[in-house]
Amino acid sequence: MFTFVGGLTGEWRIMRTDAVIGEPLPEAPRAEVVTSLVASAPQGALWLLRGVTSNERYVTRAERQLLVAKQPAPGRPEAVYAALIPIRKSDAWWELTQDERREIFETRSEHIKTGLRYLPAVARRLHHSRDLGEPFDFLTWFEYAPEHSVAFEELVVSLRVSEEWKYVVREVDIRLVRDVAA
Amino acid sequence: MFTFVGGLTGEWRIMRTDAVIGEPLPEAPRAEVVTSLVASAPQGALWLLRGVTSNERYVTRAERQLLVAKQPAPGRPEAVYAALIPIRKSDAWWELTQDERREIFETRSEHIKTGLRYLPAVARRLHHSRDLGEPFDFLTWFEYAPEHSVAFEELVVSLRVSEEWKYVVREVDIRLVRDVAA
Numbered sequence: 001m002f003t004f005v006g007g008l009t010g011e012w013r014i015m016r017t018d019a020v021i022g023e024p025l026p027e028a029p030r031a032e033v034v035t036s037l038v039a040s041a042p043q044g045a046l047w048l049l050r051g052v053t054s055n056e057r058y059v060t061r062a063e064r065q066l067l068v069a070k071q072p073a074p075g076r077p078e079a080v081y082a083a084l085i086p087i088r089k090s091d092a093w094w095e096l097t098q099d100e101r102r103e104i105f106e107t108r109s110e111h112i113k114t115g116l117r118y119l120p121a122v123a124r125r126l127h128h129s130r131d132l133g134e135p136f137d138f139l140t141w142f143e144y145a146p147e148h149s150v151a152f153e154e155l156v157v158s159l160r161v162s163e164e165w166k167y168v169v170r171e172v173d174i175r176l177v178r179d180v181a182a
Numbered sequence: 183m184f185t186f187v188g189g190l191t192g193e194w195r196i197m198r199t200d201a202v203i204g205e206p207l208p209e210a211p212r213a214e215v216v217t218s219l220v221a222s223a224p225q226g227a228l229w230l231l232r233g234v235t236s237n238e239r240y241v242t243r244a245e246r247q248l249l250v251a252k253q254p255a256p257g258r259p260e261a262v263y264a265a266l267i268p269i270r271k272s273d274a275w276w277e278l279t280q281d282e283r284r285e286i287f288e289t290r291s292e293h294i295k296t297g298l299r300y301l302p303a304v305a306r307r308l309h310h311s312r313d314l315g316e317p318f319d320f321l322t323w324f325e326y327a328p329e330h331s332v333a334f335e336e337l338v339v340s341l342r343v344s345e346e347w348k349y350v351v352r353e354v355d356i357r358l359v360r361d362v363a364a
């Protein structure tokens with residue numbers, strides 16, 4: 001369980017907070033990543049986003065093997081750039097059945113295949129928020145070294161032009177840099 | 183979001199509390215079904231179980247159509263019998279990929295097909311608990327009229343002998359009757 005807190009303190013300095021689709025989030029100068037579910041906003045918090053790393057919903061065994069072989073864990077010292085991208089999908093998405101969601105997610109949008117292309121450069125951790133009653137359905141946390149910035153932009157754009165993204169009704173893109181001196 | 187509270191009060195009288203697999207739950211005389219997430223156990227509560235009705239994880243469009251056509255909502259006046267069956271699945275289950283879980287769940291265990299056979303007699307509502315950090319992964323609530331008791335026992339036994347159930351590491355079976363006088 002993870003809580004992301006935007007406010008005046010935290011290891012991560014926020015460079016940009018962009019409302020890509022729908023309602024924005026307040027701009028905060030710093031963010032903290034807490035490895036538990038924080039019940040309520042601490043003093044000075046400007047936003048608080050919670051999520052749970054859960055079992056995979058769409059990945060097949062073959063895809064899992066490719067992912068496991070290539071994906072790094074967050075926390076590599078050289079990966080000082082990060083992005084926190086909370087998204088919410090439409091009711092129409094959630095009313096689809098499992099097979100229909102998988103069809104759009106991978107067969108037509110190649111979400112997994114696209115992500116694989118940017119491994120091991122970009123570390124990624126997905127958090128589920130919808131069942132917690134949070135404002136977003138998912139929070140994805142990415143970490144990468146500065147020399148992979150262009151690759152990371154490519155990855156983000158590839159997903160945003162996909163059919164899956166037509167179901168995204170809210171998306172905020174928060175870019176951060178690890179503050180080595182903090 | 184739902185909270186089931188076992189204690190001294192509530193609309194439902196508890197007839198039996200059986201530990202089918204693993205650790206039992208304390209026996210309580212009555213239970214209440216609250217349509218929100220109760221943060222902490224109220225005075226006199228002997229157990230408290232929380233869950234969220236969420237999107238379906240395995241059902242295909244064809245199966246959904248069959249289910250929607252036949253399944254009643256809980257709350258029918260004649261359905262005065264109920265069962266609350268919390269289960270927890272093993273780590274081995276959760277480490278399976280989506281396609282492997284679906285294969286065991288339906289192709290080999292016929293979970294959906296079995297449930298369909300007992301519609302519209304048995305109303306059913308599934309609650310997800312795992313991502314809330316609860317002791318169980320799922321809570322299933324069933325309601326049926328007394329004349330469908332034998333059918334309901336058949337349904338429960340069919341699932342318990344299935345391959346899917348080999349992954350169940352904890353199961354409690356709570357049987358209740360709606361207290362019309364309460």
